[in-house]
Each structure stands twice: as C-alpha cells, then as structure tokens.
Amino acid sequence: MLAALFKFRGGVKPASHKDESTRAPIARAPLPARLVVPLRQSAGGTPLPLVAAGQKVLKGERIGAPEGNFSAAIHAPTSGTVLAVESRTLPHPSGLSAPCVVIAPDGEERWIERTPVNYAAESPDALRDLLRDSGIVGLGGATFPSHLKLKPGAAGRIGTLIVNGAECEPWITCDDLLMRERAEGIVRGIAILRHIASADRVLIGIEDNKPQAIAAMRAATAQATGVEVVPVPTRYPAGGEKQLIRVLTGIEIPYGRIGPEFGVQCFNVGTAWSAHRAVELGEPLVSRIVTLTGNVERPGNFEVPIGTPIDDLLALVAPRADTDRFIMGGPMMGFTLPRTDLPVTKATNCILAASPALFPPTGPEMPCIRCGACTRACPAELQPHELYWFSRAKNFGKAQEYNIFDCIECGCCAYVCPSNIRLVDYYRFAKTSMRALEREKTASDAARQRFEFRNFRTEREQKEKAERLAAKTAAARQAIAGGEKPAAAPTPAATEQTPALPQLDETKKALIAAAIERARAQKEGVQPKNTDNLAPEKLAEIREIEARRAKVREIAKTPPEEPV
Amino acid sequence: MVSALLVMAGIAVVLGALLGFASIRFKVKGDPLVDKIDAILPQTQCGQCGFPGCKPYAQAIAKGEAEINQCPPGGEEGIRKLADLLGKEFKPLSAEHGVEKPKQVAVIDEALCIGCTLCTQACPVDAIVGAAKQMHTIVAPLCTGCELCVPPCPVDCIAMVPVPETVETWKWKYPVVPIKLKEPA
C-alpha cells in the first residue's frame, strides 16, 4: 500500500521550524474580558444574527443562523451577555469590517443542553444538518462548510476519504499537537465523516517530519479497518488539498471541479476532531487550537475560544521587542494582520510573530529574466512567469487562458524568484479583478434584460391601450350611427385624450401636494420616543436621524420641481 | 516568356479560386456591431449619453452618429474598450455628459416615502417595488445607480449611496513596486 504514493510536481523545502512550538502540550487560553465573534466565518455567506444587545447567552448557544444551506452556524463561545451586534474589523487582509457579536463572558462557562448523538443510528442527511448547525467548517484555513463537502449530489460517491494531517506550512504545529494528544477523538470524528460519506477507505496523510503524530494516529487507528495512516514526504505544499489528494491517490482535481466528482474528499484533522465533539458530545465548534510562535519568548499551542482578541493571546507568549508585525497563518500563505485587537476566528490556525531577523525583507524587485525557477517550483504546473506578464499587463483574458484560477497561491514561485517579484500579489490582483469583472458583467447582463423587458412591456401596454381606445371609439361611432345619443361627448379619441392630460396632471399634482402636506404634518408630529436608558451612541444616532428629517423638511417646504 | 506568363496567370487563377472558396467556407458570422458595442456599455440605462438607454446609444455609435466618450458610468475604461473595438482614437470623457463616479445605488428613505409611484415609472430596470400610496423600496442588487429616480421624487426621499466594499467584493490592489529613482546616498 505504501508503495502506491504519487508525487506532485514542484514544491519547495523551506526550514520547518516546527520544534519551537511543540515542546509544550496544548494549553487552554484563559477567557478574555470580551469576545468578538464575527458572523461570517465560513465561505458561502454571512449568517444572520439571532441575538440582540443585552441578551444573555449560554456557551454553545446559536447566535448566527446559516443563511440558506451555504454557510455554517455561529455559536457563543462561552456564557455571558451580548454587548452589541455591530460591525467590527475582521482579521482579513483587506482590513474591512463585517457584523460581529460582542460578548462579555460571565466566567461561568455554562453550556447549553448538550445532546450526544449516536451517529451510526442517524441518516447522513440528519448528520449533515447537525454539522451545519454545529458550525463545523474546514479548520485547515479555508473554512469551507463541512456539510457541503460531504454532499456528493449528482457528482458521484466519495469512495476515498482523505484526512489531511500534513501541515506543510513552516512554523504551524496545531494539527501536529492535536494528533499527538487527541488522536482518539480525531479517529472517532473520521468515523463519523466516513459514515456520512459512506466511504470505503480512509487515508490519513501526515508529513514524515511528524513521527510522534504518525505514531499516535497509527495507534488510534490500529483497530479500524480500511483506515490507513500514510506518511508523505515533507515538501511544501504537500498539505495543499489538491496536492495531498494527488500524493495519496494520484487523482488531480482541476479548478472548478470538486472531489466527489473523482470519488474523493479531503478533511483536515481538526475538522474531524470538531465533528466528533459536535456529534458525540453535542458541543458545537466554539474553540480551536492556535499555534502562537515565531519571534516570541514562550511559543506553544493553545485551545482558544473563537472571538478571543489576538492581543490577549500574545500576552501569553510574550513577543520579543524586535517583532515588527504579526502574521495570521504560516509564512508561505499567511497575511499580515492590520491590527492585533482582532478576534481569533475558525480560520486562525497560527499567529506568527515576525521580525526582520526571522523574515528578512526581500531585495528590490528586479525585472523577470524568465529563468524558469518559478515554473519548476509551481505545484499546479502553471507557467508563473507568463501569468505574471499577463497579470501585470492586466491582460486577464490571456491569464485565464493560461489557467490562472488553478493557482492555489501557495507562494512557491515568489519564494524561489531570483528577481524578488511578488508574484502572488499579481495573481491575487488579477483573480480578484476578474471576479469583480465577472460580477459586473452578470449585473449588466441582468440590467440589459430587465431594461429590454421593460421597454417591451411599456410598448405592449401602450398598444393595448390604443387598441382599447380604438375599440371604444368604434363602439361610440357605431352608437352614433345607430342614432342613439352617446353618454360621453362624441369627440374623437385623439382629441379626447390630449386636453384631458394636463387636467389629470393637475389633479395628480394636487393629490401629491396633499400627500406631502400629510407627510410633513406627520413628520413634525413625530418625536423621538423611548429615549430613556439608551446608550450614548444610540442617542447620537437618533440625533443624526432628526437632523436628516429637518433637512428633508427644509427641502419639502420649497415647491417640488417639475418632474421631468 | 509565354510559358512564364501562363504559369503566373495559372497561379493567380488557382490562388484566387482558393481564396474565394475559403471566404465562403470559413465565413464568420460576426456579431452585429451594435451588440458588440452594447456589450461594452455598462447597461446603467441612465441616459446621460443623451440617448434613451444603452442600446440606442450603441446603435448611434454604430451608425457614427454619436461619439464614444459620452458614457460617464462606463468611464475611461469603457471608452478605451470602445476605441479598441472601433479602431478609433481614445478621447477623454466628454464633460457635458457628466463625470465618472464610483458605483452607487439608490436608497429610499422609507419613512419619508409617500407612495407616489413616480420613481417606479422612472426606473429603467424595474428595480423599485411598491404600489400607489404604499411605501416603495429599491431592490439594491438590481439597481444600476442611474439616478433617474432621484429628480422625480416630490419629497426628495431618494439618496444615492456608494456601494460599500465588503470582504467578498474586495479586490487586491495592483502591486506597486517602489522603484527608487535615486540611489540611496
């Protein structure tokens, strides 16, 4: 079986720096004074808040409901009081904000009623819903909702379940320690995932620089049938989902296709662990293991409640004085945190303190000499230098033709580039720009369609009106011809219409004026109510609204302009 | 001499026949020009170009009756694309037709709306819902930001707000390389 290992092309071998943070066992991070839980913590949409300021919540209580089936639920990481549901900066390279639930813990850690489920007796559909409602997402960093990955749909059946314990990024050790210490739980979680997918076999891929984790996982899977722990050669990015699937099964999954189409699916060991907690203990995903390492005095791994401010964590490990920035994720794919008062999310696998000594700044960017080092390093077998030219020239069509979307942004190309070109930045720019263009195109196509339909409808209405009028006129003429006195004035339709229009307009204007009058009277009558016991920011908001109303009144007093 | 002439004439006939055949055999049914132009236009349907919608403007450009720089929402990039398509010289956006603005959507202050339906009649893409004397609202994803609903509103309750950037729509900036022109001393 072991001989059936495949290789992926490319890859690099940076120094692994794993030992620093594996000396101590996983410790529990203390409960902070405030938890900030972003509602959007998985791909596929922002859950709607289920709580309001002032509300008491229990640990594990649902505070965010998945929108549709495409995201996973969000839960209170501890018991306490909701202070606010408001927009806060996210730990994201953009530094943008999104709705978050701010909770003041009460320190009691009171759980909701936890109901363990015997997974073997449940249908895969019920278990998938349970995973969704327990907030289980991929903990390797991509945070894709797990229940969606387990849905084979029309695509096919998941014959082989791949479990990713490769952890190829330097410095990060959260999966390593999880496997060393909690192999039993991981294996139970794997059994659940396997049951849902009804997979025949399970391959657990672990990079061969983690002998203790491999031993622990082997011991835990000794009794299981069809489960195999496979050490894979240590070479970044062996833990990339597509690369690991390739190494273990030889299957290559291109961009835009999903594992089940090829009979495989891949889960992180942390995801398996939290699936076990969710199903067999009834505990939704409210914490994760985070590696705190790099330029710090006491590196280690911590079990951290989601929403813990990163500042609180850094206090535990004491960053050294020459630390110049903090990276969320590893040195190859992580991003520099815009600030450190941001919360830990389900995607936070590592906080890496960087210093100029540890991560020396690269030299100035030189021209590309097409040396081909990037091509040899690219695990997606792309031509990075060509993609670079196209992205730089904003020639997006060509970039797409050269499969830029197959780029996994692993950073190997920029790591080996002798010209110090920030290649991945160019790809990220091109990809996000192309997605934006695609959105614009969809929107403008929709607008064109709606505009054309509207024109069609207007024409049809006019035609129908004209036909009705013509019919009416014809009837009137007939009546006259028949010698009867018509009820209405016997003017032809055309002349009947024209003088009536301004008259209609006048009545309409009068009506509108009356309505404006009513609205104004109503507005002026309205006084802010329920203003006692409100937070100062609420009061400020009310003042702002009042000011806006006053402005509108001013405008409404001047006679309305003629509608064009 | 004669044989050379004959050979030349023969080659000309054969090549001519080949070319003629190829032009029939490989004829490309090209998109009509109007559709190509229309595909570049942003479909805001705002009428700032002086035509009642994007399609009429596209038709006018195709006929040569309008300049390519009359579309403020399409902006400079749109003009460049049109210039490329039509093989014309790029010109800056004509000032009389407006200025390029970031994408906006209309928002109705629902507390002030009196339900007059004037805005629904003005909306070129049916993005406003509401019946007479009922409060109206704008379906934001459908709004093209054309501003045509703003002037008709008698109570001035429609505001144009820029579309905020979210984590989903955020774009990476174009990597700017700080090239130092002067050597550090």
Place this chain on the structure above:
Amino acid sequence: MNGTSPHLHLPISVRLIMLKVLAALVPGIAVYVWFFGAAILVQIALASAAALAGEAAMLKLRGKPVGLFLSDGSALVTAWLIALTFPPIAPWWLTVTATLFAIVVAKHLYGGLGQNPFNPAMVAFCVSIIAFPALMSQWPAVGFTDFAAQMRVVFQSQSAQDAVTMATPLDALRTQLHVPEARATVAGVLGSHASFGNIGGKGWEWIALAYLLGGLWLLQQRVITWHVPVAFLATLALIAGGFSLANPDRYAGPVFHVVTGGAMLGAFFILTDPVSGATTPRGKLIFAAGVALLAWIIRSFGAYPDGMAFGVLLMNLCVPLIDMGTQPPVFGHKDEQKGGTP
C-alpha cells in the same frame, strides 16, 4: 511590499545566477589563455568596461537605479560572451563598438534586462561579421602566444601577418569545399594543416571540453536545465552524423561539429540565455534543435564559417510562437487537449 505572503524567500538573486554563469566560464577562459595567449583577457576587460559603461549610461537615461541594475551582472555576461566569440586579436575598437551595440541597441532599446527578444551577444557578433568580415575571420595561429605581438595587432591595428593568423578549421572547410574545381575532401582539408588537430582544431577541442565542464557545473547548480544543451548537441551530432555517413568527403563528422566553433559555448552559455530563449521544456528542445539545424546548414552551405550566431537570432524570432505552442498541461487539466493552450 513585505506585508503579503510569502514572507519567506530563498537567498537567491539575479546577481547570484549571473555570477555563477561567469564562474562557469572561467575554466574555458583558462584553457583559452593556455593555447592562444593572454590577449583574450584583454578582450574580456575591454568588453566588460564597455558593457558596464554602456549599461550605466542607458540606465541613467532611462531613469533606473544605476547601482542596483549595474550590479546584477547581466552586462558582464554579455560582455564575456562577446569577447569569447570574437577573435582574440580583433582590434580593440571592434570589441568595444560591438559590446556597446549589444548593450545599447540589442538590450536597452528593447526595454532592458528581461525584455530583449534577441541575445545581445549574438546580435553583436552578427553585426560585426557582416560589417567587418575580414577582421572577424582573423584568428590567431596556434602557438602565437606572444603577448606583445598580440597587443600590437589589437591596439595598433597592425595588419596581422599570415604568420600569426590562420583560418579556423570551419573557415578552411568553407573556403575549400565550396570550390568545386578544388576537389577537396573533408579529410583532405582537415589533414592539410597540423594545427587543425585531430578533432575540432588544435586547442579548440580542449577549450570546448572546459566549456563542457563549466556547463555541467551550471546544470548541477540548476542554473540551466538539460533540455537546451542536450537537444542542441544531439541534433547537431545527428544531422552531421547522418550527412557525413552519406558523403564523408563533403560533410564533416559529428564530433568535429560538436567541438568546433561556437558549438559548446553556445550549447551551455548562449542558447541557455533565459530571456531570449524558449521557456517551456518542449519549447527549449525545439528551440535548441532549431539552432543546431540552422547552424549546421549555415556551416555546410552558407557564406559564413560558423552559423551559431545566425541560428540563435533566427530561433529567437520564433520563441514567442514556440512558447505559445508548447504550453505544458496544467495540474488537473492533463486529459484536456495536449499541447497548445486550451
């Protein structure tokens, strides 16, 4: 710009690559000096000085950081290749002018490092051999290592005596085999002069061997890949072998072709220029095979003794097309149409 991933970088730079290329040339230069005297060192110095001066002036004109780009070593590589492909007793002004032409016109007017479609050193060679065919065919005779005499030829433009110059084997073959009345044979021509040696010309075969050593080191250092040298040498040997089998009197053998002229230098140091060469693996094979074919045709039938430079430039022209047509399949897309772009 250090805020984005990857935050790690290999300690590698353009300068390091260029320095490795220069280092790999050293054994060849050493053997060159042994057989043909120290004039080549003077030529290298002349070309280097001209290249650095031209590069600095152009960088300044183009508003680029002079120190940064000047120290990348690319100008030096061009300069050394020019010196090594030119006759060591070429007049100083020819070397300097050709180098300046390479740097200013062939490199910077096309956009500088990374943008030049043609190999600058080969542009310089072609321009010079067209403009000054006689001076470019004036090679020192083996044993003519008198430095003072060489310098007189180089600097005082003293017309070289027949005693100190001689035709290279390639030149001799061209001039004698092209005269039908002479009824010369390859063996006859090559055997006519002791200094033509047994393989590719006395001295030249040893220099070629030294270039081969340097090239193998570059391969080991992963500065170049095997594709170009292997495809070039194999194609050249195959064509030459085939024709010499068919008509040994008219066509020289494969070993002669591979070790003579600019073949070995070209295989490892000129064709492997990444900027003007093909980049895809299959593209490199096609590019190198194309140069070999053109070089052999020009050597065997053309008006110039060696066809390397013309072969390289002609294939440089085809590089965009070759690269476009040989895009390797992408991860996960291998069952889609092979080759070409999807």
